[in-house]
Amino acid sequence: MRLLDKLRRLAGIDTAQKRYAYGKDDRYGFVSASRVADTWVKTTCGYCSVGCGMLIGVRDGKAVSSRGNPDHPVNRGKLCPKGLSEHHILSAPGRATTPMLRKNGKLEPVSWDEALNTMVERIGSIQTRYGPSALGVVGTGQLLTEECYTLGKLVQLGFRTPNNDGNTTLCMASAVSGYKLSFGSDGPPGNYTDLETADVVLLIGANIADNHPILCNRLERNKHRTLIVVDPRVTKTAMMADIHLAVKPRSDIALINGIAHILIRDSLIDRAYIDAHTTHFEDLSAFLQAFTPEHVAEVTGLTTTQIEHVALHYGRARAAFIGWTMGVNHSSQGAVTVAAINNLALITGNIGRAGATPFSITGQCNAMGTRETGFTSSLPGYRKFENAKDRADLAALWNVDPAIIPQARGLAYPDIIEAAVTGKVKAIWFIATNPAVSFPNYSLFEQAMRSLEFVVVQDGFFPTPTSDFADLVLPGAIWGEKEGTYTNSERRVSKANRIVAPPGEARPDFDIFLDIATRLGLRDTLYPGWSTTHDAFREWQRVSTGRMCDYSTFTWDEIESRGGMQWGGERLYSDGVFPTPDGRARLHLVPCDPFTEQPNEEFDFILNTGRTVEHWHTRTKTAQVDMLNKMVPNAWLEINPIDAARLKLHSHDRVTVVSRRNQVANLELRITAIVAPGQVFMPFHFSETNSNLVTLGAFDPISREPNFKQCAVRIEKTTQRPGAKLPPAT
């Protein structure tokens, strides 16, 4: 029969008519029959932090179509290419389907019982020998809020190790720290609607056209705004700008301080707001004396005219929005850069009003959830480790001894890795993250992995570059296979729903956490009466009651029916009262230091890293979506035509990027005026050409976020290019 089918195809009698037939979907009309659904499940996108509302079409128990939810306030029915193809991930290959345990050097399938018993046993043994803090846990902003909360309790109160952090430290930790420095608490004050109402929008190190495309639409609804984009690259976002400031790498602090200098000089500040709601203005004012337009021009590479004009724009704005992402955060000065941004907003009173906010556009779909519930950089509900009352409150809510709640933050992610190298941490449990690609300076990471006694990798996908190091692999459910909430950049809590069952023996992370607690004998202590993520949500509601991130005012049902609910209301700090001891926001004096690894003769380029719209993080997901992966199947290196000519390099040459640490070979060379002379850019998504082989292990002293964005490299030719040498195109 099969042979007959093959012959029919070869002869052309069969043209796969059925597969390519069209049908009519009740809701969406004329469409490929393969995308016609019988039910549509409301959910929230599992990629970035924009938090788009979606409808996933299901037919015969399979996800067949993704659509934007037209009623969702964030995206009004629109989605980016990752969202539009997200249903494919639920039937994609490459999933982890069974627990695997390393036996005689090889990962072999085992039962859940064996897997989790081994895990509890091995970690128990390590903790007995080396102390509880010999376990490090690295979670993720990919989990549901309910799962983050559950994990935090399990790690801190169950395993009793304070060394609990997330991949969010590679992402927006600097924003968290910066907010805490200025306002006394984390929490992005504004919302996306502010993009629509601001008359000046200043984006610093934020390429939203590639990374948060749906926000571009929110911005474009605003017909009155002046968009200023600060970025050393001419990004897609820079092309949207009214003014693009192509600054030198890591000169953003100088620019921000320079703008503040001009605003103070020209009295374009809100004196009343400063007096009523801030401290340390006089210190700041004196400190900023040095940031004259001339000085700032020298540091940034801009002209004084440019700086004056931009300052004027910002100062004259009735409502000014400052948004930033990884250009600011991925820095060893990230936290203070955020504080400098906050300064600018505070001295002009651009906070707590419509259109006026310093706004961190965050990364992952639930980075915010981890910040609020996470038990990592703070206690759940933005409580402080150092605050005895906060600890007592939590102990009472949880009915546990206050003494078991840690009094200080444990090791942050990079410090956990370093502690693995130095032997202080002996076991690490990675959950839904792929540090073998995403962590800076791979060589050190590899050394850390080789030094560990026990590595657990819990992920939806197998194999991943990280699971190569695993002693135990736990297969997790992914987006679309479990139910709970995500919180987006604008504090909007949205519902993510289960569309299909996880493949094979994969289980929701929540179930895994509960199972481990059972094996630790702590199920009833930590999770009394819990069986679903909704139980976790209900407890989290009690824990967050009265806190800034108060989830007690809405139910799952309300979240779902109203397209998400924003904790803290539309915006924070409308009353000008900040969660600091004196109720005032603090202005910080932020010096602009040169970045750590400056180029020299041997390593004469500054390497910048970033993303492209088609891919997500380390491509564990998007590499499995054929459409996305074929759009951009490999990494590239952008180089300015002047440098390419000097090095006698041609478009599509294969080049090697060499740093002091390691090298990345076989990058497709793109000669382009997108980047400045002396700078090169490559995307970090590709494990095959891992940018983190060359990046630097330099971290922000406050947020512990890595400085992914600048390191010194040189460029060499890998091989002759494969194609024809072509004539110029015109």
Add this chain to the structure above:
Amino acid sequence: MGLVRLTENGFVFGEAVVVDTIPTLEPEPFTFPSLIPGRELKDGEQYRFHFNMTKCIGCRSCEVACNEQNGNPADILWRRIGELEGGTYPNTQRHYLSMGCNHCLDADCVKGCPVDAYKKDPITGIVVHSADACIGCQYCVWNCPYSVPQFNPERGVVGKCDMCKGRLEDGLEPACVNACPESAIEIEIVNMANWRENFTEADSPGMPLASHTISTTRITLPENTTTTLERVDSGQVQPEHAHLSLVFMTTLMQGITGALIVLLLNRSLDPLRLFLLLNIGGVAVTISTLHLGRPAYAWRALKMWRRSWLSREVLLFTLFLLTLTALTAITAAPLLHLHIPVHLIAPIACLAIVFGLGGTLASACIYLVPARPSWNMIHTPIDFFLTASFLGTMLSAALCNLPHPVLLATLTAIAWSLNHAFRLYRLHSSKLFESRAAFSLLSSHLLRAHTIAAFALVALSVTLLTTGHPLIALAIGWCAALLARYLFFVSVVPLNMALTFIRSRHA
């Protein structure tokens, strides 16, 4: 306010934001506007795409939405994003094209199709393709200057954007239009006569000239840019599909046509030789159907002989083989003691030759398409006829013991080589990027050896013939012709709309 670029020379600013002009800080209630026409089409009007380059951010949602709408695999993109770039840092300009089918007024896909699978819809003007009628000959793929029709090997047929006709008929936006978060794509109504008069808005950097087929897509370009935008996808070209079945079919048919002429002139038409030619022809035709995605429906290719060169080629070669069969039968009649007038042999042979030469001409005309500049040259028909002459001479020399037509073979070989050499020279010095790129491919390390070998083999073949080894000479000569034809197919660089710098590449 337009884009303001700041340079060391200061910058031209739009008007500074005057606070009073800002009406309100309340967001206006937002709904996406309808992006399809609100009225029915009148006589002389059709639908078209409008692409607003100033709005597109290159997010590629349209491409994904198109594939989801049509259930296409990832290798096939009926809507494609192209990148354009210009200027020097930091005054760099980056823009995008998002293009589906341009639903041309003079669509070459429609004209060339041998089976009438294409229709320009009389009401909407949409160029619609029928997968059921299609036989997968891919002639439309060669004809379209935008490389819009794409062959789907899984189906054996071509497919293309139909402006989501099924959705428009239900009053719904096409998938790409609906998916675009920036409302950069919309459907408009265009008056066809007016557009034919003035279609300058169809031209854009990264697009082949609209005058080829009068594309109807209107493109809004960024205003006041002094920067020249250039496509970024042309730094590397891949060899095209070799179409091996056509390499064999064309050379074989040309060889037997030539041989028939030489044999007739030589008065060497005998049943055995004719039978051999007939068999070669049969093999050639059989091989040629393998080029089709749907060989079982090869006969449909006869349908559009009034319009399509491909139909004409099929028709003429069919007649050629039928006449050749008759000729073979007549020459064989005496062996079977049948009385057939011998004086019919010459006229029938002439008729067969006319059909053979006609088929060869039709064959060459197939490749004379503006969308494929390195094919669209006088050298193509010259090559086809010289190949017929060269292989014909070689073949008949191998079939007959005497006299060896050394002079004819030498002359054709020289002419053949000169034609190829001149073609290479013209490709090299062409104004068209695609022609020069074809030369680059031929002279690249991928194909350079092949190119040189083709010339060398022709010379060797003639030498062998001269030294009395007609069979080996034929074999070598045929290899040369096959190699040259292979290069003809793989080195063509089609016109195309701009694509992205990084992309999957398919042969």
